[in-house]
Amino acid sequence: MKTVDIVERIEGEARLNCTWENGFVKDTQIDFLNFRGFEYILEGKPALDALVYTPRICGICGQAHLKATVEALENIYKSLNEELVITNKAKILREIGLNIEIIDSHIKWFYMFILPDVIKLKENDLKEYSPLKGKRWLEACKTASETIKALAIIGGQWPHTSYMIPGGVVSDPTLLDLTSMMNYLDLAINFFEDSIAGVSFDKYLSFNSVDDLNILNEDLKYFTNLSFEYSLQKYGTSYDRHLALSDSSISKRGKIRQRLTDKLDLNKIKENCDRTFKVEEDSKNKEKHTWSKAVTYNSMFYETGPFSRAMVSHREFIYELHKSYKDSVFTRVMARVDEIAHLLHSTKELIKQVDISEESYIKPKISLKDIPKANAKSVVEACRGSLYHNVSIEKGIITKYDVITPTVWNLGPAIKDEKGVAQKAIIGSPSLDIAKIVLRSFDVCSVCTTH
Amino acid sequence: MKSHKPTIVWYQAVTCNGNTHSLLSASSSRLELFLNSFDLIYHPSLTIDTTLDDILKLKDIDFLLVEGAITSDEKYYSINQNSTKNILEKLSQKAKYIISVGSCASYGGVHKKFEQNDDILGVEEIIDTKKYKNLKHEIVNLTGCPVHPEWILQTVFSLNSFSRMSLDDEKRPRELYSNLAHHGCTRNEYFEWKVEGDFGQKEGCLFYDQGCRGPMTHSSCNKILWNDVSSKTRAGMPCIGCTEKDFPRENMLETKKNIGIPLDVPLGIPKRAYLSITGVAKTFKIDRLNKKLMD
Numbered sequence: 001m002k003t004v005d006i007v008e009r010i011e012g013e014a015r016l017n018c019t020w021e022n023g024f025v026k027d028t029q030i031d032f033l034n035f036r037g038f039e040y041i042l043e044g045k046p047a048l049d050a051l052v053y054t055p056r057i058c059g060i061c062g063q064a065h066l067k068a069t070v071e072a073l074e075n076i077y078k079s080l081n082e083e084l085v086i087t088n089k090a091k092i093l094r095e096i097g098l099n100i101e102i103i104d105s106h107i108k109w110f111y112m113f114i115l116p117d118v119i120k121l122k123e124n125d126l127k128e129y130s131p132l133k134g135k136r137w138l139e140a141c142k143t144a145s146e147t148i149k150a151l152a153i154i155g156g157q158w159p160h161t162s163y164m165i166p167g168g169v170v171s172d173p174t175l176l177d178l179t180s181m182m183n184y185l186d187l188a189i190n191f192f193e194d195s196i197a198g199v200s201f202d203k204y205l206s207f208n209s210v211d212d213l214n215i216l217n218e219d220l221k222y223f224t225n226l227s228f229e230y231s232l233q234k235y236g237t238s239y240d241r242h243l244a245l246s247d248s249s250i251s252k253r254g255k256i257r258q259r260l261t262d263k264l265d266l267n268k269i270k271e272n273c274d275r276t277f278k279v280e281e282d283s284k285n286k287e288k289h290t291w292s293k294a295v296t297y298n299s300m301f302y303e304t305g306p307f308s309r310a311m312v313s314h315r316e317f318i319y320e321l322h323k324s325y326k327d328s329v330f331t332r333v334m335a336r337v338d339e340i341a342h343l344l345h346s347t348k349e350l351i352k353q354v355d356i357s358e359e360s361y362i363k364p365k366i367s368l369k370d371i372p373k374a375n376a377k378s379v380v381e382a383c384r385g386s387l388y389h390n391v392s393i394e395k396g397i398i399t400k401y402d403v404i405t406p407t408v409w410n411l412g413p414a415i416k417d418e419k420g421v422a423q424k425a426i427i428g429s430p431s432l433d434i435a436k437i438v439l440r441s442f443d444v445c446s447v448c449t450t451h
Numbered sequence: 452m453k454s455h456k457p458t459i460v461w462y463q464a465v466t467c468n469g470n471t472h473s474l475l476s477a478s479s480s481r482l483e484l485f486l487n488s489f490d491l492i493y494h495p496s497l498t499i500d501t502t503l504d505d506i507l508k509l510k511d512i513d514f515l516l517v518e519g520a521i522t523s524d525e526k527y528y529s530i531n532q533n534s535t536k537n538i539l540e541k542l543s544q545k546a547k548y549i550i551s552v553g554s555c556a557s558y559g560g561v562h563k564k565f566e567q568n569d570d571i572l573g574v575e576e577i578i579d580t581k582k583y584k585n586l587k588h589e590i591v592n593l594t595g596c597p598v599h600p601e602w603i604l605q606t607v608f609s610l611n612s613f614s615r616m617s618l619d620d621e622k623r624p625r626e627l628y629s630n631l632a633h634h635g636c637t638r639n640e641y642f643e644w645k646v647e648g649d650f651g652q653k654e655g656c657l658f659y660d661q662g663c664r665g666p667m668t669h670s671s672c673n674k675i676l677w678n679d680v681s682s683k684t685r686a687g688m689p690c691i692g693c694t695e696k697d698f699p700r701e702n703m704l705e706t707k708k709n710i711g712i713p714l715d716v717p718l719g720i721p722k723r724a725y726l727s728i729t730g731v732a733k734t735f736k737i738d739r740l741n742k743k744l745m746d
Contacts, residue, residue, distance in 0.1 A: 059469030156686030361651025
């Protein structure tokens with residue numbers, strides 16, 4: 001038996017094709033049928049305009065793209081031995097902005113894209129978790145909206161600010177601004193304590209064993225109970241190989257194949273287009289079924305995202321959950337929600353570290369327009385995982401721009417007989433509902449694949 | 452408010468979902484009132500029990516909100532195995548009001564720059580409003596990349612209460628787009644006295660070097676603040692003119708100049724008047740405006 005389903009309530013739309021045998025998914029294919037051509041758009045544009053364009057690749061993780069663009073352009077200076085001086089203040093303000101956007105995204109993802117589907121396994125009436133109406137749904141939405149205000153203080157607005165620029169950041173917050181930012185984060189911490197985890201923030205941050213699941217209350221307890229009732233701690237396992245291309249304020253770069261290493265070589269990242277539509281050809285080729293490319297590190301598929309970050313950084317609670325429940329839907333979702341707490345904690349600390357007497361911005365001595373030819377890469381940990389930008393410029397004009405988003409790592413198609421990460425995870429699902437939850441556990445973003 | 456609530460369908464075409472996330476970032480009490488006053492029966496990222504197929508079977512929709520540019524090219528874009536143009540046309544037949552949410556839906560926006568697909572349009576370019584009998588009003592363009600959430604709420608509430616809105620030549624509500632982004636900017640005094648700014652400063656105006664389009668961009672970004680707290684120009688980022696039809700322009704973060712003078716002068720101000728005033732203002736060195744705001 002074959003099924004073809006349109007999956008909505010992700011960012012954008014995807015098509016999930018499943019082949020069934022004895023009631024289980026035997027094979028699967030994920031199609032992203034939409035393409036917006038950002039890499040093409042960027043060609044021929046002035047380099048600094050990329051700061052306006054790339055955040056618009058994605059309405060939810062635009063700040064990750066902004067940071068990746070800024071750092072790629074700054075790495076151009078570095079490649080010419082003209083490294084820019086970026087003050088500690090500017091670096092921290094960038095990290096804070098990125099973190100806040102990730103917190104916003106994680107909260108929305110859990111309440112809007114995951115929890116409703118998991119509850120639906122058991123209940124028809126979502127009650128307080130009902131989209132747009134339910135009390136808890138609205139509280140979650142409010143918390144995300146209050147949290148993002150902290151970013152608007154330094155970015156001017158969200159979504160789609162370009163407050164990071166080569167040389168620093170455009171804004172110069174006061175102590176009062178920083179205080180307000182901490183206030184907004186405190187609202188999110190309160191929500192985490194009262195509604196997400198149901199335990200005190202400090203207690204949660206000290207979690208380090210699988211038994212700590214028993215201390216949870218509120219929505220994580222509800223999610224845990226439902227997960228065990230419907231075996232989500234068993235479904236959704238994939239290669240269990242993890243990659244984090246960049247450091248962040250709460251995690252380290254590195255990869256786990258069988259063991260952990262922090263040695264990474266960006267030249268080992270390779271994109272594959274065997275199954276990917278091309279702009280230049282009108283493809284009737286049956287092999288090609290998606291706009292998403294596939295990507296490997298050293299010829300191997302790796303998962304990326306909050307779960308992989310937790311694994312690579314050996315964050316204890318998630319590391320322990322993984323020992324019992326491997327790379328299942330349950331562990332993957334828990335890792336993402338867990339990251340909310342660690343990000344909130346770390347971001348508040350970062351705000352305290354901002355020295356307002358430092359410069360926000362130091363103007364580069366050389367204009368990108370005066371650089372005959374150069375190329376540079378950058379990597380950033382975005383809400384869904386590792387993001388890679390690679391830009392080539394000539395006299396200030398972009399000649400080539402390559403973007404590899406986390407969704408491509410996790411949800412790209414197979415290469416030869418080797419299944420993509422999410423594809424492999426979906427195989428073995430006992431129902432379409434579970435298959436879709438497995439797919440969702442990677443946080444599908446179809447606008448991400450359409451670079 | 453238990454009586455019949457007007458229905459809203461949010462249709463997503465070629466988009467980054469930025470307007471959806473802008474809406475979700477609205478002032479939460481306002482968003483809650485909005486969700487309580489209207490029945491948002493379909494939004495592809497948010498609602499759970501309705502599919503686009505269900506919506507296509509409905510006879511009437513009160514408000515059709517469109518996010519994203521429209522294309523008939525199914526190679527690059529298809530929703531529900533159909534082109535975004537076909538679906539838009541079907542939905543438009545049912546709608547009493549059509550609102551283009553954001554610059555992409557209004558005129559193609561960023562996506563129009565993907566030249567390999569030469570068929571990217573705004574809603575208004577596709578829908579001939581005379582043909583659609585249910586329509587009670589011209590299409591309303593809420594431009595902006597993204598649009599400010601409060602502009603969406605005010606527009607829908609207002610059309611629902613008064614069935615009319617005064618629109619400008621670009622079909623934008625006059626009450627939201629008659630002001631310039633410049634109006635209400637905290638850097639106005641620096642503009643008046645021609646004190647140039649730089650990135651990373653609280654002081655100085657971003658019009659002279661950083662490409663700020665505040666004085667020629669129709670929007671109420673500095674009147675109705677973003678996320679209730681700030682605006683790009685207040686924070687230190689130049690306005691990039693994202694509510695205007697020529698967005699995105701080239702070299703958005705620098706000011707095009709001729710002999711050291713901005714090539715584009717504030718909207719409607721004769722160049723000669725602007726140059727005279729500038730010349731006069733520059734002869735004065737105002738101490739307070741050349742010092743740090745706070746030391």
